[in-house]
Amino acid sequence: MQPTRVLIVDDHALFAEALAARLGREPDLVPLPVAADARRALALAATEGPDVVLLDLVLGAESGLDVLDRLRERHPRVRVVVLTASDDLDAMVQAVRRGAVGWLSKTEGAGLVAQVVRSAARSGGWLPPAVLGEVLRRLRAGEPEPNGGARRLAELTPREREVLQCMVDGLNRAEIAERLGLSANTVRTHTQNLLAKLGMHSALEAITLAMRAGMRPSA
Structure with missing residues:
Protein backbone atom coordinates (compact mmCIF):
# COMPACT_ATOMS: atom_id res chain seq x y z
CA MET A 1 0.00 0.00 0.00
CA GLN A 2 1.33 3.42 -0.94
CA PRO A 3 2.01 5.82 1.96
CA THR A 4 -0.43 8.70 2.45
CA ARG A 5 0.97 12.12 1.54
CA VAL A 6 -0.21 14.81 3.96
CA LEU A 7 -0.16 18.57 3.42
CA ILE A 8 -0.57 20.73 6.54
CA VAL A 9 -1.91 24.24 5.88
CA ASP A 10 -1.54 26.41 8.98
CA ASP A 11 -0.01 29.84 9.62
CA HIS A 12 1.17 28.83 13.11
CA ALA A 13 4.59 27.56 12.09
CA LEU A 14 5.55 25.98 15.41
CA PHE A 15 2.32 23.97 15.63
CA ALA A 16 2.41 22.93 11.97
CA GLU A 17 6.04 21.86 12.00
CA ALA A 18 5.62 19.95 15.27
CA LEU A 19 2.59 18.12 13.85
CA ALA A 20 4.45 17.33 10.62
CA ALA A 21 7.34 15.90 12.62
CA ARG A 22 4.97 13.78 14.72
CA LEU A 23 3.06 12.46 11.69
CA GLY A 24 6.38 11.72 10.02
CA ARG A 25 7.01 9.07 12.68
CA GLU A 26 4.04 7.09 11.37
CA PRO A 27 5.32 4.50 8.87
CA ASP A 28 2.44 5.00 6.46
CA LEU A 29 2.26 8.82 6.48
CA VAL A 30 4.50 11.23 4.56
CA PRO A 31 4.19 14.89 5.61
CA LEU A 32 4.90 17.39 2.83
CA PRO A 33 6.44 20.85 3.32
CA VAL A 34 4.14 22.98 5.49
CA ALA A 35 2.05 25.73 3.83
CA ALA A 36 1.40 28.92 5.80
CA ASP A 37 -0.98 30.61 3.37
CA ALA A 38 -3.35 29.98 0.47
CA ARG A 39 -0.82 30.68 -2.27
CA ARG A 40 1.68 28.21 -0.86
CA ALA A 41 -1.05 25.63 -0.18
CA LEU A 42 -2.32 25.70 -3.75
CA ALA A 43 1.19 25.61 -5.17
CA LEU A 44 2.13 22.57 -3.07
CA ALA A 45 -1.15 20.85 -3.88
CA ALA A 46 -0.29 21.21 -7.58
CA THR A 47 3.34 20.08 -7.34
CA GLU A 48 3.41 17.58 -4.46
CA GLY A 49 0.19 15.64 -5.02
CA PRO A 50 -1.07 15.31 -1.43
CA ASP A 51 -3.67 12.67 -0.65
CA VAL A 52 -4.97 14.51 2.41
CA VAL A 53 -4.83 18.20 3.37
CA LEU A 54 -5.08 19.26 7.02
CA LEU A 55 -6.47 22.79 6.74
CA ASP A 56 -6.80 25.49 9.39
CA LEU A 57 -9.83 27.77 9.02
CA VAL A 58 -7.89 30.96 9.79
CA LEU A 59 -4.84 31.73 7.68
CA GLY A 60 -3.94 35.26 8.64
CA ALA A 61 -6.46 37.46 6.82
CA GLU A 62 -7.56 34.58 4.59
CA SER A 63 -10.49 32.27 5.13
CA GLY A 64 -9.76 28.57 5.22
CA LEU A 65 -13.19 27.97 3.69
CA ASP A 66 -12.14 29.93 0.61
CA VAL A 67 -8.98 27.86 0.39
CA LEU A 68 -11.13 24.74 0.72
CA ASP A 69 -13.21 25.89 -2.26
CA ARG A 70 -10.13 26.41 -4.40
CA LEU A 71 -8.58 23.10 -3.40
CA ARG A 72 -11.77 21.22 -4.21
CA GLU A 73 -12.12 23.03 -7.54
CA ARG A 74 -8.54 22.45 -8.70
CA HIS A 75 -7.84 19.10 -7.03
CA PRO A 76 -11.16 17.28 -6.54
CA ARG A 77 -9.48 14.01 -5.57
CA VAL A 78 -7.68 15.58 -2.59
CA ARG A 79 -9.33 14.84 0.74
CA VAL A 80 -9.56 17.87 3.03
CA VAL A 81 -9.81 17.62 6.82
CA VAL A 82 -10.29 20.85 8.76
CA LEU A 83 -7.90 21.09 11.72
CA THR A 84 -8.75 24.17 13.74
CA ALA A 85 -9.19 25.69 17.18
CA SER A 86 -12.79 26.66 16.35
CA ASP A 87 -15.82 24.70 17.53
CA ASP A 88 -18.30 26.77 15.48
CA LEU A 89 -21.06 24.42 14.30
CA ASP A 90 -22.08 26.75 11.47
CA ALA A 91 -18.53 26.72 10.12
CA MET A 92 -18.44 22.94 10.50
CA VAL A 93 -21.61 22.58 8.43
CA GLN A 94 -20.29 24.97 5.78
CA ALA A 95 -17.01 23.06 5.58
CA VAL A 96 -18.81 19.75 5.02
CA ARG A 97 -21.10 21.30 2.42
CA ARG A 98 -18.06 22.63 0.59
CA GLY A 99 -16.34 19.26 0.48
CA ALA A 100 -14.42 18.72 3.73
CA VAL A 101 -14.48 15.10 4.85
CA GLY A 102 -13.49 15.71 8.45
CA TRP A 103 -13.18 18.23 11.28
CA LEU A 104 -10.64 18.00 14.09
CA SER A 105 -9.93 20.26 17.02
CA LYS A 106 -6.34 21.31 17.63
CA THR A 107 -6.78 20.03 21.16
CA GLU A 108 -6.94 16.43 19.89
CA GLY A 109 -3.90 14.19 20.18
CA ALA A 110 -1.65 13.39 17.24
CA GLY A 111 -2.76 9.76 17.38
CA LEU A 112 -6.35 10.68 16.50
CA VAL A 113 -5.13 13.07 13.78
CA ALA A 114 -3.19 10.20 12.22
CA GLN A 115 -6.24 7.91 12.41
CA VAL A 116 -8.47 10.51 10.73
CA VAL A 117 -5.89 11.11 8.00
CA ARG A 118 -5.85 7.38 7.27
CA SER A 119 -9.64 7.24 7.25
CA ALA A 120 -9.88 10.25 4.91
CA ALA A 121 -7.38 8.72 2.51
CA ARG A 122 -9.56 5.60 2.31
CA SER A 123 -12.81 7.43 1.52
CA GLY A 124 -13.80 7.80 5.17
CA GLY A 125 -14.32 10.88 7.27
CA TRP A 126 -14.69 12.04 10.85
CA LEU A 127 -16.67 14.57 12.87
CA PRO A 128 -16.67 14.92 16.66
CA PRO A 129 -19.21 12.34 17.88
CA ALA A 130 -20.77 14.84 20.29
CA VAL A 131 -21.94 17.10 17.44
CA LEU A 132 -22.33 14.61 14.58
CA GLY A 133 -26.11 14.35 14.95
CA GLU A 134 -26.61 18.12 15.02
CA VAL A 135 -24.37 18.67 12.01
CA LEU A 136 -26.27 16.05 10.01
CA ARG A 137 -29.58 17.62 11.08
CA ARG A 138 -28.46 21.02 9.81
CA LEU A 139 -27.20 19.53 6.58
CA ARG A 140 -30.54 17.81 5.99
CA ALA A 141 -32.48 20.96 6.83
CA GLY A 142 -30.37 23.12 4.55
CA GLU A 143 -30.33 20.92 1.48
CA PRO A 144 -33.51 18.87 1.05
Whole structure:
Protein backbone atom coordinates (compact mmCIF):
# COMPACT_ATOMS: atom_id res chain seq x y z
CA MET A 1 0.00 0.00 0.00
CA GLN A 2 1.33 3.42 -0.94
CA PRO A 3 2.01 5.82 1.96
CA THR A 4 -0.43 8.70 2.45
CA ARG A 5 0.97 12.12 1.54
CA VAL A 6 -0.21 14.81 3.96
CA LEU A 7 -0.16 18.57 3.42
CA ILE A 8 -0.57 20.73 6.54
CA VAL A 9 -1.91 24.24 5.88
CA ASP A 10 -1.54 26.41 8.98
CA ASP A 11 -0.01 29.84 9.62
CA HIS A 12 1.17 28.83 13.11
CA ALA A 13 4.59 27.56 12.09
CA LEU A 14 5.55 25.98 15.41
CA PHE A 15 2.32 23.97 15.63
CA ALA A 16 2.41 22.93 11.97
CA GLU A 17 6.04 21.86 12.00
CA ALA A 18 5.62 19.95 15.27
CA LEU A 19 2.59 18.12 13.85
CA ALA A 20 4.45 17.33 10.62
CA ALA A 21 7.34 15.90 12.62
CA ARG A 22 4.97 13.78 14.72
CA LEU A 23 3.06 12.46 11.69
CA GLY A 24 6.38 11.72 10.02
CA ARG A 25 7.01 9.07 12.68
CA GLU A 26 4.04 7.09 11.37
CA PRO A 27 5.32 4.50 8.87
CA ASP A 28 2.44 5.00 6.46
CA LEU A 29 2.26 8.82 6.48
CA VAL A 30 4.50 11.23 4.56
CA PRO A 31 4.19 14.89 5.61
CA LEU A 32 4.90 17.39 2.83
CA PRO A 33 6.44 20.85 3.32
CA VAL A 34 4.14 22.98 5.49
CA ALA A 35 2.05 25.73 3.83
CA ALA A 36 1.40 28.92 5.80
CA ASP A 37 -0.98 30.61 3.37
CA ALA A 38 -3.35 29.98 0.47
CA ARG A 39 -0.82 30.68 -2.27
CA ARG A 40 1.68 28.21 -0.86
CA ALA A 41 -1.05 25.63 -0.18
CA LEU A 42 -2.32 25.70 -3.75
CA ALA A 43 1.19 25.61 -5.17
CA LEU A 44 2.13 22.57 -3.07
CA ALA A 45 -1.15 20.85 -3.88
CA ALA A 46 -0.29 21.21 -7.58
CA THR A 47 3.34 20.08 -7.34
CA GLU A 48 3.41 17.58 -4.46
CA GLY A 49 0.19 15.64 -5.02
CA PRO A 50 -1.07 15.31 -1.43
CA ASP A 51 -3.67 12.67 -0.65
CA VAL A 52 -4.97 14.51 2.41
CA VAL A 53 -4.83 18.20 3.37
CA LEU A 54 -5.08 19.26 7.02
CA LEU A 55 -6.47 22.79 6.74
CA ASP A 56 -6.80 25.49 9.39
CA LEU A 57 -9.83 27.77 9.02
CA VAL A 58 -7.89 30.96 9.79
CA LEU A 59 -4.84 31.73 7.68
CA GLY A 60 -3.94 35.26 8.64
CA ALA A 61 -6.46 37.46 6.82
CA GLU A 62 -7.56 34.58 4.59
CA SER A 63 -10.49 32.27 5.13
CA GLY A 64 -9.76 28.57 5.22
CA LEU A 65 -13.19 27.97 3.69
CA ASP A 66 -12.14 29.93 0.61
CA VAL A 67 -8.98 27.86 0.39
CA LEU A 68 -11.13 24.74 0.72
CA ASP A 69 -13.21 25.89 -2.26
CA ARG A 70 -10.13 26.41 -4.40
CA LEU A 71 -8.58 23.10 -3.40
CA ARG A 72 -11.77 21.22 -4.21
CA GLU A 73 -12.12 23.03 -7.54
CA ARG A 74 -8.54 22.45 -8.70
CA HIS A 75 -7.84 19.10 -7.03
CA PRO A 76 -11.16 17.28 -6.54
CA ARG A 77 -9.48 14.01 -5.57
CA VAL A 78 -7.68 15.58 -2.59
CA ARG A 79 -9.33 14.84 0.74
CA VAL A 80 -9.56 17.87 3.03
CA VAL A 81 -9.81 17.62 6.82
CA VAL A 82 -10.29 20.85 8.76
CA LEU A 83 -7.90 21.09 11.72
CA THR A 84 -8.75 24.17 13.74
CA ALA A 85 -9.19 25.69 17.18
CA SER A 86 -12.79 26.66 16.35
CA ASP A 87 -15.82 24.70 17.53
CA ASP A 88 -18.30 26.77 15.48
CA LEU A 89 -21.06 24.42 14.30
CA ASP A 90 -22.08 26.75 11.47
CA ALA A 91 -18.53 26.72 10.12
CA MET A 92 -18.44 22.94 10.50
CA VAL A 93 -21.61 22.58 8.43
CA GLN A 94 -20.29 24.97 5.78
CA ALA A 95 -17.01 23.06 5.58
CA VAL A 96 -18.81 19.75 5.02
CA ARG A 97 -21.10 21.30 2.42
CA ARG A 98 -18.06 22.63 0.59
CA GLY A 99 -16.34 19.26 0.48
CA ALA A 100 -14.42 18.72 3.73
CA VAL A 101 -14.48 15.10 4.85
CA GLY A 102 -13.49 15.71 8.45
CA TRP A 103 -13.18 18.23 11.28
CA LEU A 104 -10.64 18.00 14.09
CA SER A 105 -9.93 20.26 17.02
CA LYS A 106 -6.34 21.31 17.63
CA THR A 107 -6.78 20.03 21.16
CA GLU A 108 -6.94 16.43 19.89
CA GLY A 109 -3.90 14.19 20.18
CA ALA A 110 -1.65 13.39 17.24
CA GLY A 111 -2.76 9.76 17.38
CA LEU A 112 -6.35 10.68 16.50
CA VAL A 113 -5.13 13.07 13.78
CA ALA A 114 -3.19 10.20 12.22
CA GLN A 115 -6.24 7.91 12.41
CA VAL A 116 -8.47 10.51 10.73
CA VAL A 117 -5.89 11.11 8.00
CA ARG A 118 -5.85 7.38 7.27
CA SER A 119 -9.64 7.24 7.25
CA ALA A 120 -9.88 10.25 4.91
CA ALA A 121 -7.38 8.72 2.51
CA ARG A 122 -9.56 5.60 2.31
CA SER A 123 -12.81 7.43 1.52
CA GLY A 124 -13.80 7.80 5.17
CA GLY A 125 -14.32 10.88 7.27
CA TRP A 126 -14.69 12.04 10.85
CA LEU A 127 -16.67 14.57 12.87
CA PRO A 128 -16.67 14.92 16.66
CA PRO A 129 -19.21 12.34 17.88
CA ALA A 130 -20.77 14.84 20.29
CA VAL A 131 -21.94 17.10 17.44
CA LEU A 132 -22.33 14.61 14.58
CA GLY A 133 -26.11 14.35 14.95
CA GLU A 134 -26.61 18.12 15.02
CA VAL A 135 -24.37 18.67 12.01
CA LEU A 136 -26.27 16.05 10.01
CA ARG A 137 -29.58 17.62 11.08
CA ARG A 138 -28.46 21.02 9.81
CA LEU A 139 -27.20 19.53 6.58
CA ARG A 140 -30.54 17.81 5.99
CA ALA A 141 -32.48 20.96 6.83
CA GLY A 142 -30.37 23.12 4.55
CA GLU A 143 -30.33 20.92 1.48
CA PRO A 144 -33.51 18.87 1.05
CA GLU A 145 -33.12 16.36 -1.75
CA PRO A 146 -35.75 13.66 -1.34
CA ASN A 147 -36.29 12.82 -5.00
CA GLY A 148 -32.79 13.10 -6.46
CA GLY A 149 -31.33 11.31 -3.47
CA ALA A 150 -33.87 8.51 -3.72
CA ARG A 151 -33.08 8.02 -7.39
CA ARG A 152 -29.38 7.69 -6.61
CA LEU A 153 -30.03 5.26 -3.77
CA ALA A 154 -32.06 3.12 -6.17
CA GLU A 155 -28.85 2.50 -8.17
CA LEU A 156 -27.27 0.63 -5.24
CA THR A 157 -27.25 -3.14 -4.97
CA PRO A 158 -29.04 -4.64 -1.95
CA ARG A 159 -25.68 -5.31 -0.25
CA GLU A 160 -24.45 -1.77 -0.91
CA ARG A 161 -27.66 -0.44 0.58
CA GLU A 162 -27.12 -2.63 3.66
CA VAL A 163 -23.63 -1.19 4.05
CA LEU A 164 -25.00 2.34 3.67
CA GLN A 165 -27.66 1.62 6.32
CA CYS A 166 -24.90 0.50 8.68
CA MET A 167 -23.06 3.76 7.96
CA VAL A 168 -26.23 5.72 8.79
CA ASP A 169 -26.42 3.69 12.01
CA GLY A 170 -22.99 5.06 12.92
CA LEU A 171 -21.02 1.85 12.56
CA ASN A 172 -17.36 1.84 11.58
CA ARG A 173 -15.93 -0.57 9.01
CA ALA A 174 -15.10 -3.30 11.52
CA GLU A 175 -18.57 -3.09 13.06
CA ILE A 176 -20.22 -3.22 9.63
CA ALA A 177 -18.17 -6.30 8.78
CA GLU A 178 -19.28 -7.99 12.00
CA ARG A 179 -22.95 -7.10 11.55
CA LEU A 180 -23.11 -8.30 7.94
CA GLY A 181 -20.73 -11.24 8.28
CA LEU A 182 -18.25 -9.81 5.77
CA SER A 183 -14.52 -9.17 5.75
CA ALA A 184 -13.23 -5.65 6.28
CA ASN A 185 -11.83 -5.66 2.73
CA THR A 186 -15.23 -6.58 1.31
CA VAL A 187 -16.85 -3.75 3.29
CA ARG A 188 -14.21 -1.38 1.93
CA THR A 189 -15.00 -2.47 -1.64
CA HIS A 190 -18.75 -2.04 -1.14
CA THR A 191 -18.15 1.39 0.42
CA GLN A 192 -16.00 2.54 -2.48
CA ASN A 193 -18.56 1.26 -4.98
CA LEU A 194 -21.52 2.94 -3.33
CA LEU A 195 -19.64 6.23 -3.00
CA ALA A 196 -18.85 6.12 -6.72
CA LYS A 197 -22.48 5.38 -7.63
CA LEU A 198 -23.75 8.20 -5.40
CA GLY A 199 -21.14 10.64 -6.69
CA MET A 200 -19.90 11.22 -3.15
CA HIS A 201 -16.36 11.72 -1.91
CA SER A 202 -16.73 10.56 1.68
CA ALA A 203 -18.83 8.42 3.98
CA LEU A 204 -20.10 11.57 5.66
CA GLU A 205 -21.44 12.93 2.36
CA ALA A 206 -23.10 9.59 1.59
CA ILE A 207 -24.74 9.48 5.02
CA THR A 208 -26.02 13.03 4.56
CA LEU A 209 -27.47 12.20 1.14
CA ALA A 210 -29.08 9.01 2.47
CA MET A 211 -30.73 10.82 5.37
CA ARG A 212 -31.96 13.64 3.14
CA ALA A 213 -33.54 10.94 0.97
CA GLY A 214 -35.36 9.46 3.96
CA MET A 215 -33.02 6.77 5.29
CA ARG A 216 -32.97 6.77 9.09
CA PRO A 217 -30.92 4.99 11.77
CA SER A 218 -32.25 1.55 12.62
CA ALA A 219 -34.42 1.33 15.69
